[in-house]
Amino acid sequence: MPEVNYKVGLIGKLDMLKFKNMPKVRNAAIDASPSTPLKGIEPTNEKAKAHHPKQIEFVIDDILQNGPDAKTVILKKKDGERLPLFRAGQYISVDVPIGTTHTTRSYSICSSPALAREGIYHITVKRDDAGFVSPYIQDNWKKGDTVITSGPQGHLYYEPIRDAKKVVALAGGSGITPFMGMAYAIRDGYEDFDLTVIFGSRTEDAIVYRKELDEVCAACDKVHVVHVLSDEEKEGFEYGFISADLIRKYAGNGEFSIFMCGPQAMYNYLDGEIAKLGLRQKFVRRELFGAIKDPWNQPGYPEEIRGRTFNLHVVQCGKEYDIPASADESLMVACERAGLVVPSRCRSGECGWCHSKLLSGDVFIPEKTDGRRAADLDYGYIHICSSFPASDVAIDVPAKPVDTQ
Ligand code: FES
CATH class of the missing domain: 3.10.20.30 (Beta-grasp domain)
Structure with a gap:
């Protein structure tokens, strides 16, 4: 191995000295500070709290039917203030007291980050989601009700230093919701990447957000949607299940990341298909939303x-x-x-x-x-x-x- 001689100039030496003295300076500052607690909350802490609230109180502004078995709930911040901006793809965890039980359920924020400035998030609740919470919400929530949620959470969002510039999103059923948020964010200039959504539904009638997806695609040439129907063979739609061949067909040439959101059965099947693509591990990301329902199969x-x-x-x-x-x-x-x-x-x-x-x-x-x-x-x-x-x-x-x- 060749010998490398590093030469450190005067500025470098001063920097090193400063660095070496840092613990001494910090300890002196700690010793000099009062031991009594701060009287108020520092403005920077107030700001951090506003950006990362533990809980948010909403009022239901409206509930809209979205396809045959999904409803989009429009949540408006109760105090009318703006909401924390979120990374498109993140979710909120909704508190749901049912009788003597207190549970939670995560729903992706499926509206544009632009609406957060007006104090609004949208979530979409599909009746056939696994578990009893979504049917409960569909049957019981009404306009004017108060809803408590967490702040925005989750890691299924675009990260330029990790993800490829092109993202192929694989969605099943209500798994479209994080990608709806991403599509709006790209259209509104909050995110900058190329998004191709391959969206699996049973039938044409069961597709949620169809009109909205078409509108975003028409308004923004960085967003594309391919519908795949499993139970219906129709012109203008792919037929069957999302496969490695189908992903290759729409991913085009060059590097791409895969983001996935859907039911566990979809992941179980897609794991095998994605393995055929030979992608680097960091280019395959998924949202889970809930515990494994069949631990005995693990x-x-x-x-x-x-x-x-x-x-x-x-x-x-x-x-x-x-x-x-x-x-x-x-x-x-x-x-x-x-x-x-x-x-x-x-x-x-x-x-x-x-x-x-x-x-x-x-x-x-x-x-x-x-x-x-x-x-x-x-x-x-x-x-x-x-x-x-x-x-x-x-x-x-x-x-x-x-x-x-
Ligand atoms: S609720 Fe997130 S790890 Fe358990």
Whole structure:
């Protein structure tokens, strides 16, 4: 290896000296500062809070039918102020109290970031989404109701230093919603990339956002849509399922990223098709939205626990509870069924919001939704939204943080 001689000039030497002295200067500043807490909130902290609220209070401004089984809910910030800007593709987690149960569900913000300036987000709720929350919302929410949500969350957004300039978005059913937000953001100048949406629906009538997608495509030559129908062969539509060949056909030449959003069955199928494309790992990204519904089909699931119910001992803010927990459902669902209010956002193991200390017992965590950080592993923390009991279990769960904006 050739020897390299680095020459450091006077300015460089002064910089190095400054850098070396930094801890001394910082410690002196800490020693000189008063030990009493700050009286007010610093303006910069106020600004940060406005951009990253823990909770937002909305009023339902309107509910619009969107296709045969989806409704778009127009949420307006209760105090009429502007909302935090979001990265197109992000979601909000909606609080849904149902009887004695308190649960949450994530919905992508499917409106333009431009509307956030007017205090408005749109979400779309499809009746056949897995679970009972979406049907509940469809049947019970009405204009004028108050809705509490998290601030914008999630990582399925375009990042120029990571993603290719061209994105092929694979959407199934209500999985179109993050890409609707991206399409609007590109049209309105908030994002700059080329988006081709390959959108799978059962039939032509079942397509949500058809008119809106056509309008954006007509207004903006960076957005393209290909409809794929699985149950109907019709002129002007692709027929069947989204495949590697179909992706190649519409991705064209050059590098591209794949973003995916849809039901778990779609991912299970598409994983094999995408593998055929030989893309680099960083170019394949997906939104999960919810725990794995069939843990018994995941590698490593201890088959002998299937269908069994264990005791879940929960410690929360000095109180203790013993509740039943099915091996087929996450610990978070067990808590919610028992009426406990626990922190939750992504519900898919990714965000870390629900991280809780595992005090004793065994849990099964599917590899696909194991979003624990190294520190979680070192200190025995789990994400209860993606952990399934494999024996009697005891956990220490934090309270749900409340800081409504
Ligand atoms: S709610 Fe996000 S990791 Fe559990």
